[in-house]
Amino acid sequence: MTSGATPRPDGQEPLVRLRGVSKRFGQVEAVRPLDLDIYPGDFYALLGPSGCGKTTLLRMIGGFIAPTTGTISIAGADVTRAGPEKRPTNMVFQGYGLFPHMSVRQNVGYGLKIAGTAENEREERVKAIMALVRIDELAERRPDALSGGQQQRVALARALVMRPRVLLLDEPLAALDLKLRKQMQEELRRIHKSIGGTFVFVTHDQGEAMGLANRIAVMEAGACVQEGGPEEIYARPSTRFVSTFIGDANVMPGERRAGTVALRNGLRLASAGADGPVVAVLRPEAVTVTRPGAAHEVQVAGTLADAVFLGAYVRYRVALPDGEEIVAHATGARDDAPKPGEAVVAGWAPAALRILDDR
């Protein structure tokens, strides 16, 4: 149920602190009680498949939805019952929500105008932020005369100009095509670095989360199942779901009895823990495929089902006698590589295999 409540080694206080926060819509528990700490300077990803509650969670942080239980505090102040207009947060909405009757400049300046900021300061800040997100050339255009990527930048500028303590981004790149997405990712990284704020974003794209965030909370069915740095989550997924949602993984079912795991494919290995069903997960890049005879620390024999050249690596599928298969990624093309149909062995280092309780 809880995660991420561990203090930072540098002793920093969290900027956003969620305690026991949950949200129920009628019979549906959109977010189950969870704790979350987001620290100043974090580029924080809420990652999960659609319907996992990540957007609900983000909207609760922004004040658009009141939590059913729990408390939310930002910068030490309890904001659980405060609306978005009273929070030091600003949101970049999915679909942007630009004001169609205002020019880009008016859109960006709206929040400052509402706040009663003096006109010359307002103009200065609007100008600076438009330069930062590179929309200064579009200042007099209306939103309907902008491309999706440009609208995205305007939405970003409109939120950033308020100098929020926490910038919230709801699927910021989902509506953009692949090339623009990569470009905007770069932009977001650059902007985050240059203004040094705290960004929290929602995404269903694990690549986006890995590429942008320094902390990721992986969500599944309303619960936060793992929280940590991208490397940590990739290297040590805590559940079967996390291992397959983040990156590719071979998942081998089995059972643990008295400290020994017996996988269905015949492998046995020592593993401490409670008796019961387990899965062993193995990243494809940790697997080497060779002809029989080569020495591996752990290996299974099978037949090479196919080998697909994917540019940066070759993807091998090895069919095992029990009907399961193992996927391996090998970088670099080899002339003596085994051909489909050949008998092969798939091998890996023992440490590459992670045993997870399969509940």
Add this chain to the structure above:
Amino acid sequence: MDGGRRSLAFLAPSGMVFVGLFAAPFLFLFVVSFWSVRTFKLTPGFTLDNYAETFEKYGWPLAFTLMIGLSIALVTTVLALLFAYAARFKVGRFGQAMLFVCLLTLFGGYLVKIYAWKTILGTEGILNSALVGLGIIGEPLTVFIYNPGAVVVTLVHFLLPLAVLPIYASLRGVKDITLEAARDLGATPRQTFFGIVLPQCMPGLTAAFTFSFLIAAGDYVTPRYVGGPYTSMIGDFIEGQFSLRFDWPAGAAMAFTTMGCSLAIVAGVRALLTLMRPR
């Protein structure tokens, strides 16, 4: 047939109706407005007397008509905005039902509504009976009907569903997410309404206002039934010129003057709204 000819063929029936029943009589009456009548006979010529007479004799009814038309248009537009706003933003999926009910009232005819208000506001009417029955007043009051107020009430009631439609249509184009964005940027509900919602539904509001104003200012049936002797609207006099006095030139001049003033007011209101746009 090529594309151009074919589209012409499609336009022809409505074009003929437009030319035959609107444009031609319109032009004819415009010409007639410069003629005169001698011994009950239309006499061609060119005189501005009819227009001079319109301002001299009917200046007050004209001004009164425009004023009452403006009031009716204003009240109708504001009420229609409230209704459409509630249907769009405040009642969730009941919005469609509200709109349906609103459209349903269009099935009741114009005259039916006038008589309905006569029944409600008259001395023997529902309102008086209720007030007497409740003991609030001793005798039926005559102040409810046969005055400009009754005309305003009746016409507002008649025009309301027609005004709701364009406003609701433009409010449907206002995305909820823009309201959330405004709130996120610190706007109060009031600021959001005036700064975000209203400017976005301006086309609908202007359409509703223009429509209500032109219909109200041109109406002469409602004042005749519920307006009483002192609610003299210009339409009533114009009709009299044609049907009782057979003074077509005078009637035409009055009609074109009314139309010109009405269009000037509409243009003025539109210009004002454009000037008021936030910068």
